[in-house]
Amino acid sequence: MVNVEVTPLPGIGTRQDFVSRSGRRIGVITHRDGHVDLIVSKQEDPDACVASIPLSAEESGALANLLGAPHLVAQLAEQHREVTGVTTRQLPLAPGSPYAGRTLGDTALRTRTAVSVVAVVRAGIVHPSPRPDFLLAGGDILVTVGTAEGLTAAVDVLERG
Amino acid sequence: MHNTAISLIELGAVFFGLGLLGRLAWRIGISPIPLYLIGGLAFGSGGLIPLEGIEGFTAIAGEIGVVLLLLLLGLEYSAAELVTGLRRSWLAGLLDLVLNAVPGAAVALMLGWGPVGALAMAGVTYISSSGIVAKVLGDLGRLGNRETPVVLSILVFEDLAMAVYLPILTALLAGATLLGGLTTVGVSLIAITVVLVVALKFGRFVSMAVDSPEPEVFLLRVLGAALLVAGIASQLQVSAAVGAFLLGIAISGSTAENATKLLEPLRDLFAAMFFVVFGLNTDPRTIPPVLAFAVALAVVTTLTKVATGWFAARQQGIARMGRVRAGAALVARGEFSIVIAGLAVSAGAVDDQLAALATAYVLLMAILGPVAARVVEPVALAVRRRLQPAPAT
Numbered sequence: 001m002v003n004v005e006v007t008p009l010p011g012i013g014t015r016q017d018f019v020s021r022s023g024r025r026i027g028v029i030t031h032r033d034g035h036v037d038l039i040v041s042k043q044e045d046p047d048a049c050v051a052s053i054p055l056s057a058e059e060s061g062a063l064a065n066l067l068g069a070p071h072l073v074a075q076l077a078e079q080h081r082e083v084t085g086v087t088t089r090q091l092p093l094a095p096g097s098p099y100a101g102r103t104l105g106d107t108a109l110r111t112r113t114a115v116s117v118v119a120v121v122r123a124g125i126v127h128p129s130p131r132p133d134f135l136l137a138g139g140d141i142l143v144t145v146g147t148a149e150g151l152t153a154a155v156d157v158l159e160r161g
Numbered sequence: 162m163h164n165t166a167i168s169l170i171e172l173g174a175v176f177f178g179l180g181l182l183g184r185l186a187w188r189i190g191i192s193p194i195p196l197y198l199i200g201g202l203a204f205g206s207g208g209l210i211p212l213e214g215i216e217g218f219t220a221i222a223g224e225i226g227v228v229l230l231l232l233l234l235g236l237e238y239s240a241a242e243l244v245t246g247l248r249r250s251w252l253a254g255l256l257d258l259v260l261n262a263v264p265g266a267a268v269a270l271m272l273g274w275g276p277v278g279a280l281a282m283a284g285v286t287y288i289s290s291s292g293i294v295a296k297v298l299g300d301l302g303r304l305g306n307r308e309t310p311v312v313l314s315i316l317v318f319e320d321l322a323m324a325v326y327l328p329i330l331t332a333l334l335a336g337a338t339l340l341g342g343l344t345t346v347g348v349s350l351i352a353i354t355v356v357l358v359v360a361l362k363f364g365r366f367v368s369m370a371v372d373s374p375e376p377e378v379f380l381l382r383v384l385g386a387a388l389l390v391a392g393i394a395s396q397l398q399v400s401a402a403v404g405a406f407l408l409g410i411a412i413s414g415s416t417a418e419n420a421t422k423l424l425e426p427l428r429d430l431f432a433a434m435f436f437v438v439f440g441l442n443t444d445p446r447t448i449p450p451v452l453a454f455a456v457a458l459a460v461v462t463t464l465t466k467v468a469t470g471w472f473a474a475r476q477q478g479i480a481r482m483g484r485v486r487a488g489a490a491l492v493a494r495g496e497f498s499i500v501i502a503g504l505a506v507s508a509g510a511v512d513d514q515l516a517a518l519a520t521a522y523v524l525l526m527a528i529l530g531p532v533a534a535r536v537v538e539p540v541a542l543a544v545r546r547r548l549q550p551a552p553a554t
Contacts (some may be wrong), residue, residue: 010242010313011295015305029304032418039305047483052302 015039025049028060036060057123062139064124069141072119072126080145088145090121091158095138098161105132113153115146168215175204175215179433190300190535192293194495195527197433198520201440219438226435227503228391228405229428230496235409236417236424237291238317240360243410246317253311253473254318257491260465262287268454274512277333281505284326285519286462290495291316293527297534298490308474308487315473315491323497324353324406330501331400334508356407364413372416376423383412383420384427402500432496439503440520447517455521459529466491482541489537493530498523 007015009029017027017039025041035054042050055063069090076088093100099107109115120127120134121141127134136142144154179193182200186193238246247254265286266279274282294316298304329346359367371386373379387405394404412420470488479487502519505511 007310008242008245009304009310010239010246010317011237011291012299012304012313015310017305025305025307027305033422037304041305045480045482047307047479048486049302049305052305 017041019046038063061123065121065139065141068124068126069121069143072121072143076118076143076145085147086145087148087151088118088143089151091142091144091151091155093136093138093140093142093158097138097158099136099158100138102136103132104130104134104136107136107157109144109154109157112157113146113150115144115150115154117142117144119143168218171215172218175200175219175437176430176433179437183433191531192290192296192493192495192527193433194290194293194436194499195524197436198440198499198524201437202443202445202520204437204441219434219441222431222434223438223503224401224435225388226428226431226433226438227402227500228387229424230432230435230500231402231406232387232409233421233424233428234291234320234323234497235406236412236421237409238320239413239417240357240364240410243317243321243357244361246314247321250311250314250318250473253315253469253476254322256472257315257318257466257469258287258322260469261462264458264461264465268458268518269515272451272454272512272514272518274515278505278511278515280330280333281501281511281515282518284330284501285498285522286458286494288319288323288494288497288501289316289466289491290493290497290527290530291320293493293495293530294490297493297531301534303486303490306483306486308470308477308479308483308490311473311477311479312470312487312490315469321353324403324410325350327400327403327406327501327504328352331403331504331508334505334510336510352407356411360411360413364411367411368413368416371412371420379419380423383424400504402504435503436496436499439499439516442506443516443520447514448521451514451518452521455518455525458518458522459525462494462526463492463529463533482538485537485541486534489533492526492533494523494526495530498526 002018004016004018004027007017009015013029013031015027015029017025019025023046024043025039025046027039029037029039029052031037035056038051038053038055038060039049040051042048073088073090080086080088104117104120109117117130118128119142120130120136121143122137122139142158144151146154179197179200182196183193186196262283265282265284269275269279269282272278294312298309298312303309325346328348332346371379371382373382387408390404390408391401392404394407395401409417467485467488470486470491471484474484474487498519502516502523506513506516
């Protein structure tokens with residue numbers, strides 16, 4: 001269980017951080033105007049920060065995607081463990097993909113590869129059970145369930161159309 | 162017509178010059194306040210280039226600068242933050258008050274400026290510049306540090322102390338008797354309590370009175386309200402600055418944040434004017450006689466602020482390096498020291514040399530503060546290495 005500490009910074013915003021198992025303090029500072037800094041504490045001086053990196057809304061969304069999707073996949077994989085032959089994977093939709101800007105239905109993934117898209121992660125937000133009219137965007141991460149071959153085929157479909 | 166042209170040229174030159182100075186200041190990593198003061202000294206009486214014809218405008222612009230500085234100081238912290246800050250850091254806050262006010266008061270008494278002069282100088286050396294401190298912490302990437310909330314809570318306490326101090330100072334400057342002074346103290350304590358309660362319980366009504374979705378309407382309303390309150394307060398002998406400050410505290414929530422965003426550029430403009438005017442009214446020839454005192458005060462109050470930060474951070478269980486960082490962060494004095502000196506000088510109740518001493522002191526501290534915050538880590542590391550010689554190899 002991770003214990004996130006919330007510290008008000010009067011006149012500036014709030015600091016939310018936790019101590020990782022390796023002894024590093026990791027967290028974010030949310031400024032009053034809404035912009036966010038990512039902070040990581042120094043190894044030799046846990047009071048100080050080795051870095052304080054300003055992130056735009058898009059960048060923090062991207063970071064949340066990178067960190068959040070594997071967590072979701074791990075959870076789903078755990079649930080599907082009993083069903084042999086079924087794998088959960090996260091498939092990124094590259095910004096240049098032919099399906100960026102088109103609906104999930106257009107990919108016809110289920111018909112072509114028997115793979116189900118159980119969720120789409122965008123900007124750190126999980127959209128569960130997307131409908132066929134869900135509009136995909138470059139940078140989305142599709143959380144998919146299927147057989148190993150089906151998933152490989154799905155990667156091709158998403159890349160080449 | 163000809164006069165207007167000359168005034169415009171003079172004003173333009175002043176603002177443009179200040180712009181250049183400001184850029185230079187941030188380039189070399191110090192606050193622009195000392196450079197503005199030097200600019201004022203250079204232009205004013207006894208300076209290099211006496212400016213004439215725009216005194217009317219610069220004087221009122223300087224007054225507006227003070228109102229905006231104090232309004233934004235009030236807006237900076239919400240009433241809830243002030244109350245929590247008071248509860249959490251009152252001990253360190255009191256130590257800060259005693260350690261840093263006493264040197265200023267002592268020097269003023271030594272120079273024979275009497276109790277009112279001592280009170281004014283106590284304020285000058287006590288109050289850290291929240292503007293410089295916040296900017297330096299942000300620039301150095303220390304907002305995520307564990308000692309930073311400690312530093313900020315000291316600033317919050319100083320903010321509250323100002324709310325009590327300013328009315329008392331202005332009452333005494335206006336020549337109130339001891340009894341009258343005590344009444345003012347009582348009135349100001351009641352006023353600040355009422356404002357805090359109003360801000361905590363009914364803050365949204367105050368905010369509603371000035372709020373508007375249209376930025377320009379909002380700007381006009383906030384600015385209008387601030388000047389009205391400041392003017393009325395001034396008429397009631399409570400000083401315009403105090404009125405604006407209390408209004409700032411009473412405005413809360415998102416209204417306060419939006420107001421801050423809108424008013425910041427205006428404050429920077431008028432506050433720059435205020436520093437220039439203060440410099441203008443200070444004769445540079447009065448500085449050398451008090452320079453030694455300014456340097457001595459700078460040395461002593463740097464050490465006392467570091468001690469304050471050290472104590473406050475230690476209370477929160479922060480390691481040594483964090484303690485010295487907290488102390489060094491608090492060293493900077495700036496805008497509010499000048500505001501206090503300005504109040505004292507314009508009331509005419511203190512020795513004229515006070516302006517010279519305050520100017521010299523703030524010049525030193527506004528430069529020393531950011532530098533101290535920057536070099537404290539390498540210096541502390543070097544000292545530690547000196548004290549603990551490396552093991553023989």
